[in-house]
Amino acid sequence: MFKHDFIRVVAKKTGKTIAVSEAMIDAVLDSILEILKGGEEVSLQHFGKFFLQDTSQRVVKSPMVDEPIIVPACKRMRFKFFDSAIAKE
Numbered sequence: 001m002f003k004h005d006f007i008r009v010v011a012k013k014t015g016k017t018i019a020v021s022e023a024m025i026d027a028v029l030d031s032i033l034e035i036l037k038g039g040e041e042v043s044l045q046h047f048g049k050f051f052l053q054d055t056s057q058r059v060v061k062s063p064m065v066d067e068p069i070i071v072p073a074c075k076r077m078r079f080k081f082f083d084s085a086i087a088k089e
Contacts, residue, residue, distance in 0.1 A: 036077060048081040 001009075003025075011021035032042050036052055043049040052075045059068045 046082060046084050048079055050077060050079050052076065053078045 007018055007022045007025060010016075010025060011018045014021060014024075016024070032050055035042050036050060039052075041049055041051040055074055055076055057073045058071050060071055061067070062069050
């Protein structure tokens, strides 16, 4: 499902217009990113949590030139479902 499909589903469920639904979804996603950039986790009860995970520097092999490349350490956004979210039907 793409973002525009998701916006249509939210609009249908909430009875709002597509424009309003898109603005709400954009606000939620922007807020999650701002909170993560601030160093905090975002936990949505009965659903899951967004968090940043540190990755270490590593060496990989370039398939084009067959030489090692150093991938620097960084932070990656991760999401983990809560068991209760997956088990619900």
